[in-house]
Amino acid sequence: MIGSKVERKEDKKFLTGKGRYTADITLHNQSYAVFIRSPHARAKIKGIDTAKAKKASGVIDVLTGKDLADDKIGGLIAGWKIVSKDGTDMKCPAHPALATDTVNYVGDHVALVIAESLQEAKDAADLVNVDYKVLKAVANTGDAMNAEAIHEGIDKNLCFDWELGDKAKVDEAFSSADKVVEMDIVNNRLVPNAMEPRASIGDYNSSSDELTLYTTSQNPHLSRLVMSAFNALHPEHKFRIVAPDVGGGFGSKIYPYSEDVVIAWAAKRLQRPVKWVCERTESFLSDCHGRDHITKAAVAVKSDGTVTGLKVDTIANLGGYASLFATVTPTYLYGPLVLGLYNIPAAYCNVKAVYTNTAPVDAYRGAGRPEATYLIERIMDKAAKEMGMDRAEFRKKNFIKQFPHQQCLVHNIDSGDYDAHFDKALNLADYAGFEKRKAESAAKGKLRGIGFSTYIEACGIAPSAAVMSLGAGVGLWESAEIRFNPTGNISVFTGTHSHGQGHDTTFAQIVSDKLGVPVENIEIVHGDTDKGPFGMGTYGSRSLAVGGSAISKACDKIVEKGKAVAANMLEAKPEDIEFKDGEFIVPNTNKKKTMGEIAFACYLPGTYGEIKSPLPEGMEPGLKETAFYDPVNFSFPAGSHICEVEIDPTTGETKVDTYTCVDDFGNLINPMIVEGQIHGGLAQGIGQALYENAYYDETGQLVTASYMDYCMPRADNFPEFRIDYTCTPATSNPLGVKGCGEAGAIASPPAVMNAVVDAIGTEVTMPATAEKVWRALKDKKSAQKKAA
Amino acid sequence: MKLSLKVNGKKIEKEVDDNTLLVSFIRENLNLTGTHVGCDTSQCGSCVVHVNGKSVKSCAMFAVDANGSEVTTIEGLEKDGKLHPVQESFKKHHGLQCGYCTPGMVMSSIDLLKSHKNPTEEEIRKGLEGNICRCTGYQNIVASVKGAIGKV
Numbered sequence: 010m011i012g013s014k015v016e017r018k019e020d021k022k023f024l025t026g027k028g029r030y031t032a033d034i035t036l037h038n039q040s041y042a043v044f045i046r047s048p049h050a051r052a053k054i055k056g057i058d059t060a061k062a063k064k065a066s067g068v069i070d071v072l073t074g075k076d077l078a079d080d081k082i083g084g085l086i087a088g089w090k091i092v093s094k095d096g097t098d099m100k101c102p103a104h105p106a107l108a109t110d111t112v113n114y115v116g117d118h119v120a121l122v123i124a125e126s127l128q129e130a131k132d133a134a135d136l137v138n139v140d141y142k143v144l145k146a147v148a149n150t151g152d153a154m155n156a157e158a159i160h161e162g163i164d165k166n167l168c169f170d171w172e173l174g175d176k177a178k179v180d181e182a183f184s185s186a187d188k189v190v191e192m193d194i195v196n197n198r199l200v201p202n203a204m205e206p207r208a209s210i211g212d213y214n215s216s217s218d219e220l221t222l223y224t225t226s227q228n229p230h231l232s233r234l235v236m237s238a239f240n241a242l243h244p245e246h247k248f249r250i251v252a253p254d255v256g257g258g259f260g261s262k263i264y265p266y267s268e269d270v271v272i273a274w275a276a277k278r279l280q281r282p283v284k285w286v287c288e289r290t291e292s293f294l295s296d297c298h299g300r301d302h303i304t305k306a307a308v309a310v311k312s313d314g315t316v317t318g319l320k321v322d323t324i325a326n327l328g329g330y331a332s333l334f335a336t337v338t339p340t341y342l343y344g345p346l347v348l349g350l351y352n353i354p355a356a357y358c359n360v361k362a363v364y365t366n367t368a369p370v371d372a373y374r375g376a377g378r379p380e381a382t383y384l385i386e387r388i389m390d391k392a393a394k395e396m397g398m399d400r401a402e403f404r405k406k407n408f409i410k411q412f413p414h415q416q417c418l419v420h421n422i423d424s425g426d427y428d429a430h431f432d433k434a435l436n437l438a439d440y441a442g443f444e445k446r447k448a449e450s451a452a453k454g455k456l457r458g459i460g461f462s463t464y465i466e467a468c469g470i471a472p473s474a475a476v477m478s479l480g481a482g483v484g485l486w487e488s489a490e491i492r493f494n495p496t497g498n499i500s501v502f503t504g505t506h507s508h509g510q511g512h513d514t515t516f517a518q519i520v521s522d523k524l525g526v527p528v529e530n531i532e533i534v535h536g537d538t539d540k541g542p543f544g545m546g547t548y549g550s551r552s553l554a555v556g557g558s559a560i561s562k563a564c565d566k567i568v569e570k571g572k573a574v575a576a577n578m579l580e581a582k583p584e585d586i587e588f589k590d591g592e593f594i595v596p597n598t599n600k601k602k603t604m605g606e607i608a609f610a611c612y613l614p615g616t617y618g619e620i621k622s623p624l625p626e627g628m629e630p631g632l633k634e635t636a637f638y639d640p641v642n643f644s645f646p647a648g649s650h651i652c653e654v655e656i657d658p659t660t661g662e663t664k665v666d667t668y669t670c671v672d673d674f675g676n677l678i679n680p681m682i683v684e685g686q687i688h689g690g691l692a693q694g695i696g697q698a699l700y701e702n703a704y705y706d707e708t709g710q711l712v713t714a715s716y717m718d719y720c721m722p723r724a725d726n727f728p729e730f731r732i733d734y735t736c737t738p739a740t741s742n743p744l745g746v747k748g749c750g751e752a753g754a755i756a757s758p759p760a761v762m763n764a765v766v767d768a769i770g771t772e773v774t775m776p777a778t779a780e781k782v783w784r785a786l787k788d789k790k791s792a793q794k795k796a797a
Numbered sequence: 798m799k800l801s802l803k804v805n806g807k808k809i810e811k812e813v814d815d816n817t818l819l820v821s822f823i824r825e826n827l828n829l830t831g832t833h834v835g836c837d838t839s840q841c842g843s844c845v846v847h848v849n850g851k852s853v854k855s856c857a858m859f860a861v862d863a864n865g866s867e868v869t870t871i872e873g874l875e876k877d878g879k880l881h882p883v884q885e886s887f888k889k890h891h892g893l894q895c896g897y898c899t900p901g902m903v904m905s906s907i908d909l910l911k912s913h914k915n916p917t918e919e920e921i922r923k924g925l926e927g928n929i930c931r932c933t934g935y936q937n938i939v940a941s942v943k944g945a946i947g948k949v
Contacts, residue, residue: 016888016889016891017888017891019896020887020888020893020896021880021888022896023893023896023899023900024871024880024884024887024888024893024896024899024903025831025871025872025874025875025880025884026829026830026831026832026870026871026872026900027831027872028831028896028897029830030830030833030897032830032833032834033824033830035828202931203895203897203931204833204835204841204843204895204897204898204929204930204931204932205833205835205895205897206834206835254895254896255895256833256895256896256897256898257894257895257897257931257932259931288837289835289836289837289838289841290837508895509894509895509896509932510894511894681891682891684891684937685891685894685932685933685937687934688933688934688935688936688937689894689931689932689933689934690934691934692931692933692934692935693931693934715836715837715838715840716836716838716840716841716929717838717840721840721841721929721931723922723925723926723928723929723935724921724922724923724925724926724928724930724935724938724939725919725922725923725925725926727922727934727935727936729918729936729939730934730936753934
């Protein structure tokens with residue numbers, strides 16, 4: 010089963026309309042909620058008048074931040090402590106789930122209207138009168154440190170000023186360099202845009218004191234922990250979070266939002282189910298955004314093309330508040346990765362994280378690693394050109410060649426073969442034939458460019474000891490439970506969450522191979538804190554490397570117990586029993602028991618008549634094992650991507666003509682699912698490069714807050730992607746897997762932009778829209794005219 | 798007003814407000830939650846159903862305007878426990894991941910294959926331009942449509 014393209018077990022329900030997403034759930038006697046959100050980017054709340062709304066038809070209640078504070082519900086937290094280079098802790102403002110004194114971005118939460126119907130809630134929301142004193146907004150990443158402080162006591166709007174690396178060593182590398190190449194790099198702000206908008210339904214049972222929250226979460230256990238421990242919403246053992254079918258996450262559903270806290274609290278307070286479903290524009294305004302970096306970078310290069318040093322100076326926009334994983338994204342998920350897969354002996358990275366009056370920024374597919382890859386791959390391209398070297402040769406010259414490799418910043422990379430995937434990609438993309446294709450494009454009046462991107466990720470997030478020493482508030486292990494039923498089929502419980510990744514199939518393939526049970530007899534259960542053991546959810550390409558390894562470990566425990574039972578039944582020693590293809594065998598005899606027979610026997614421990622108990626004396630009955638797996642290291646997927654674009658200089662329109670990728674994800678469990686993950690990542694990355702941009706004007710209004718204004722990639726924006734692999738198995742987990750979910754989004758923006766810049770011969774920022782490319786070409790022309 | 802129409806072959810008569818959208822009627826009045834809402838500007842196509850055999854964004858039509866028509870939703874495609882050939886092809890070619898855009902995508906694909914008996918890749922990609930998917934990068938959706946050519 011492992012390595013096979015098994016069709017997905019979960020597909021039928023989705024294809025027949027039987028998926029059950031949060032918005033599809035209707036509870037008896039449910040009420041409907043609408044959030045009142047700030048229309049201003051920054052304002053003081055002078056008063057909230059809810060009297061008129063409370064009297065409106067069908068209205069049950071209107072709740073404000075004062076009610077929340079009266080009930081002593083805590084605010085949202087930042088879960089990863091970053092220490093600034095001067096030794097001080099990061100500075101985070103209070104982040105109440107409903108604002109009391111100030112609002113800090115358009116869409117910030119002010120009040121909740123609950124009514125008998127959605128229409129009545131919406132109508133009453135118009136009657137809530139919030140008296141705002143509008144203040145000057147800070148909307149621009151680059152200006153934030155020079156603007157007025159938006160949070161009291163947070164000087165220069167600076168959350169932290171963090172550094173990584175040996176500055177003196179880097180200065181030395183730069184002073185002895187033959188060439189220094191510098192570059193200004195902007196990583197544009199994106200909106201994750203999972204197709205299912207967020208939703209929450211709270212339900213409280215006063216007789217049992219049980220609170221249930223149905224919500225769109227990638228991470229239900231962690232959400233419950235945070236809401237119990239920090240928001241003081243409800244005790245963990247009486248609090249159930251169900252994340253049913255979830256329609257995509259891409260990072261934006263990792264953490265509990267204000268809406269989760271407020272809806273669960275409202276249901277408890279009103280003792281009635283409360284349902285809230287986000288509309289798309291609300292989603293644009295209030296989902297956490299991604300990226301938004303401004304960077305100055307420089308590399309030191311020797312005359313033979315060896316890169317000897319790298320300097321990075323980044324301003325990262327956190328938005329109005331520090332969201333749960335916001336602070337780790339531009340630091341430990343970014344800084345260590347700026348080296349790419351190059352053997353650069355000295356590097357220094359400084360990141361200043363700033364608050365602005367924009368939606369909070371948090372993890373979005375790749376989280377930190379796309380920003381790092383964009384930076385190193387853009388500057389490597391520029392350096393190769395300035396050195397007069399072939400861009401492919403320049404990269405190859407600087408690749409890490411030996412493994413394991415201790416990088417100069419943080420990571421110890423266990424395995425890889427970077428020349429192998431780069432060479433394979435060059436062949437597959439027919440790099441040798443590029444000049445001919447370029448001439449053909451030129452004959453049609455088109456500009457053709459080729460762009461390379463190589464990348465490394467740190468995935469399998471994460472070894473707990475390592476991340477906690479760097480400031481994580483939790484360990485990042487994973488759990489699994491294998492529960493055999495007496496008739497021999499299996500329920501597998503995982504702490505990860507599937508919202509498109511196909512865990513029902515991939516995990517079943519692992520269990521099938523390990524225990525010799527057909528995949529149709531294996532059920533994967535996730536997304537309900539009342540069912541499985543505590544888990545850490547799905548993000549950071551961790552589900553298979555960490556969650557899959559926990560499943561594998563639990564299977565090993567099952568086999569171990571099975572051997573003891575089989576030995577007893579077959580009158581042999583446990584150490585003599587072999588387990589293969591679902592059978593426990595005494596070698597060189599015809600004595601054997603199937604997995605199913607052992608499972609059945611484990612539930613029938615008694616001795617009756619002539620039949621002896623199958624269980625060795627003192628052994629517990631039943632067949633169920635739990636395992637927690639904490640990885641020993643991150644895993645390091647890597648790969649090489651090559652993009653060719655064709656640009657119409659008369660319109661500036663860019664067409665991605667071919668896209669080739671060769672990735673090393675270690676072992677593949679289901680290559681069909683892996684391909685799907687690559688495709689989706691590529692579409693998001695190409696979307697960032699060419700189409701997508703979350704744009705705030707200077708007053709802090711989000712100008713791109715609908716699908717009419719924010720350009721989502723469509724089917725006709727892409728060619729058919731060419732995909733191939735190399736494989737160096739990971740040594741940090743028993744499956745040898747590295748993770749594949751984020752690679753496409755990490756690798757593709759620089760591949761596309763290097764191709765665009767190659768085609769037009771001048772710089773342009775993401776997204777390289779037709780207008781921007783057309784203007785860049787026009788500016789280039791007039792500069793050339795001037796020079797002549 | 799009193800609405801009278803056929804949904805998935807079943808005759809329905811129900812009182813609805815004039816301003817009820819077809820998608821709300823399908824999801825809330827008929828509890829057919831396979832038709833999804835993904836945006837509020839009729840851009841994403843998650844809500845596509847067939848009205849008299851043609852694909853329609855059900856968020857852009859009032860329920861009362863469907864009076865007297867035949868509506869098919871994703872729940873109405875399976876016949877005698879057998880998936881429709883386009884559903885089957887999506888499964889075979891891994892044309893879905895999170896499943897949220899899938900019902901709309903399948904309904905649009907069926908209409909596309911009815912109007913183009915042997916579409917080129919370009920025609921398929923252009924034909925699905927009104928449906929947004931965030932998971933698949935569209936490649937396997939295109940493969941799924943190709944795989945169902947001649948079967949609709």
